[in-house]
Every structure is written in structure tokens, then in C-alpha cells.
Amino acid sequence: MSVFTTVTSDQLQHWLKDFSLGELLTLQGIAAGITNTNYFVTTTQGRYVLTLFEKNTLDELPFFLDLMTHLAERGVLCPHPVARSDGGKLGLLNGKPAALVSCLTGRDVESATLGQCAAVGRALGQMHLAGQGFPASMVNPRGDAWRDATAAQVRSKLQVADQALLDSVLSAMPSFADLPQGVIHADLFRDNVLFDGEQLGGIIDFYYACDDALLYDLAIAVNDWCVQPDGTPDLPRQAALLEAYRGVRTLTREECAAWPAMLRRAALRFWLSRLYDLHFPQSGELTHAKDPQHFRRILQVRMDGHTPLTA
Ligand SMILES: Nc1ncnc2c1ncn2[C@@H]1O[C@H](COP(=O)(O)OP(=O)(O)O)[C@@H](O)[C@H]1O
Numbered sequence: 001m002s003v004f005t006t007v008t009s010d011q012l013q014h015w016l017k018d019f020s021l022g023e024l025l026t027l028q029g030i031a032a033g034i035t036n037t038n039y040f041v042t043t044t045q046g047r048y049v050l051t052l053f054e055k056n057t058l059d060e061l062p063f064f065l066d067l068m069t070h071l072a073e074r075g076v077l078c079p080h081p082v083a084r085s086d087g088g089k090l091g092l093l094n095g096k097p098a099a100l101v102s103c104l105t106g107r108d109v110e111s112a113t114l115g116q117c118a119a120v121g122r123a124l125g126q127m128h129l130a131g132q133g134f135p136a137s138m139v140n141p142r143g144d145a146w147r148d149a150t151a152a153q154v155r156s157k158l159q160v161a162d163q164a165l166l167d168s169v170l171s172a173m174p175s176f177a178d179l180p181q182g183v184i185h186a187d188l189f190r191d192n193v194l195f196d197g198e199q200l201g202g203i204i205d206f207y208y209a210c211d212d213a214l215l216y217d218l219a220i221a222v223n224d225w226c227v228q229p230d231g232t233p234d235l236p237r238q239a240a241l242l243e244a245y246r247g248v249r250t251l252t253r254e255e256c257a258a259w260p261a262m263l264r265r266a267a268l269r270f271w272l273s274r275l276y277d278l279h280f281p282q283s284g285e286l287t288h289a290k291d292p293q294h295f296r297r298i299l300q301v302r303m304d305g306h307t308p309l310t311a
């Protein structure tokens with residue numbers, strides 16, 4: 001359940017006075033999601049999503065809201081933050097940073113069709129191109145420093161075979177600093193994309209967005225959208241996603257060469273975060289421990305076999 005902070009209609013009605021959105025009609029908590037409090041809000045002007053940020057600090061949120069604004073204004077299907085009459089997009093509600101964004105249509109899919117994989121690849125390519133002109137920057141909070149610190153923390157909790165896998169992945173991890181960089185979503189899993197049938201509603205949950213190699217975003221998406229439960233690649237889905245992405249943004253020769261290592265980097269990031277959540281659960285937090293073994297399997301497959309990309 002992701003209503004951690006309750007908002008009443010009276011409180012919201014008062015808060016909405018600073019917006020030009022007409023009268024509040026309905027307010028409904030959203031059960032999905034694990035980090036923030038989300039509500040569907042309907043006013044006489046339209047339908048919106050109200051988010052109360054439970055973890056992000058006030059100083060980092062403008063980056064995400066400005067990024068969504070920048071992307072939405074350039075035709076990327078993503079939530080468009082709604083500005084107050086004074087131009088601000090971020091406020092305080094019940095003591096929490098809060099924002100209103102446009103409500104996208106659709107719902108997340110568990111088993112994506114080839115057409116949906118292609119739509120995600122296309123949207124990611126469009127996002128990467130549109131993001132090139134975004135002026136603000138954000139260091140990846142799950143970047144190399146986090147990776148090395150987290151690996152050191154979880155290592156002693158692992159079986160010998162898992163320690164060996166971790167060590168061999170880390171020792172063979174190249175630098176990706178020379179690949180094309182830009183603003184990335186960094187968590188483009190199936191639960192962060194909405195579909196209405198085959199029609200893409202949009203990409204949500206930009207709260208890991210940061211600057212990194214564009215290819216990393218593609219590898220994160222492929223490791224979720226295009227793998228089978230045993231961790232092996234789902235080649236038809238992968239072909240659909242990659243072809244659609246490459247139809248929008250050309251991969252360089254260097255990116256094609258780096259692809260197998262980038263798939264390993266992407267798998268390692270989520271193996272580590274899931275291991276960390278499992279072995280170091282935060283007290284007072286709801287536990288939604290996701291299975292680390294899934295990403296261990298993907299990582300092992302990515303170590304055993306190399307899926308080349310041709311330039
Ligand atoms: N802009 C939006 N339009 C439509 N639905 C949304 C929007 N933002 C969030 N949602 C709904 O809220 C759910 C939780 O959002 P999410 O950003 O994943 O939450 P959390 O950050 O807590 O994980 C999504 O699965 C989706 O159903």
C-alpha cells in the first residue's frame with residue numbers, strides 16, 4: 001500500500017487554491033508503488049497524480065520535476081508537472097514535499113508483447129535525444145562509488161560461489177566514461193511504463209534519473225523487459241526493443257562493443273540493491289524485498305555468454 005501520508009479532501013482543496021485547476025472532484029489513494037504516497041486527483045479541469053515524496057529531499061526534487069517538464073514539452077510521453085499560479089511546481093503538504101503531475105493513461109504490464117517492447121525502445125531513444133538539451137545535472141546515486149561500497153557490505157553475507165561471481169564481475173568491469181553520456185531514467189522496468197493495450201501511456205517514476213552512459217539505460221531496460229524467468233535472454237523481445245531504440249538513436253561502434261559489459265553492469269546494480277535490501281532491511285520501512293536471485297541468474301548468464309551487437 002503506498003499511501004504513507006494521508007491527505008484529506010479538505011487539506012487538498014486548501015492546497016489546490018494555489019493552482020488554477022478548478023474545483024476538487026475526487027481524491028483516491030493509489031495502492032501500487034513502494035516509495036512515495038500517490039493519489040489520483042480529479043478536478044473540474046482534469047485528472048492528475050498527487051505525489052508526496054517520502055524519501056527525496058526538497059533540494060533534489062527540482063531536478064526531477066524540471067526534467068519531466070523538459071521531456072514532456074519535447075513530446076516524450078511522461079508526467080507533466082503542473083505549476084502553481086506563482087510558477088512553482090513543488091510545495092509542502094502535510095509536512096512532505098509534494099507535486100501534482102498529469103495523469104497518464106494505461107497500466108503497467110507483466111508480460112510485454114513485442115509491440116510493447118518496441119514502444120519502450122522507441123520511447124527510451126526519444127527520451128535520450130530529448131534529454132540532451134537538459135541543462136541540470138545529477139550524479140548517479142547508484143554509480144560506481146555506491147556499487148563498490150555496497151559490494152563490500154553484502155559480500156560477507158554471500159555464499160562462496162556468489163562471492164566468486166561478485167569478485168569476477170567487479171574485477172572485469174571496464175569504465176564506460178568514454179561512451180555517450182546524458183540524462184537517463186535508470187530504472188526503466190515494466191512497473192515504470194504504462195500501456196493502454198499496445199498504446200504507450202508513458203514512462204513514470206523518474207526519481208532515479210541522473211547523468212550516466214545512455215547505453216546503461218538501454219541495458220537496464222533490456223535486463224527487465226527482455227529476459228526469461230531463468231535469466232536467459234528473450235531474443236525476440238530483445239530484438240524488438242533494440243531495433244526500435246536504434247531506429248531513433250544510432251548506437252556508436254564503441255557502444256556496440258561495450259554492450260556485453262554494460263548488460264553485466266546493469267544486472268550487478270540490481271543484484272546488489274536487492275541483496276542490500278535483503279541483508280540490511282531499514283527499520284521502520286515496509287519491506288518489499290525483491291528477489292536478488294533473479295538478478296544473480298541474469299548476471300551469471302551475462303558472464304557466461306556474450307550477446308554481441310553489430311554496429
Ligand atoms: N503520472 C501518472 N499517471 C498515471 N498513473 C500514475 C502516474 N504516476 C504514478 N502512477 C500510478 O501510481 C503507481 C505508483 O507510482 P510509482 O511512481 O511507481 O510509485 P513509487 O515511487 O512509490 O514506487 C503506478 O504504478 C501507477 O499506477
Ligand SMILES: N[C@@H](CCOP(=O)(O)O)C(=O)O
Nearest residue numbers: 142187189270273274277290
Ligand atoms: N526496479 C528496482 C527497484 C528500484 O531500485 P532500488 O535501488 O530502490 O531497490 C528493482 O526491481 O530492484
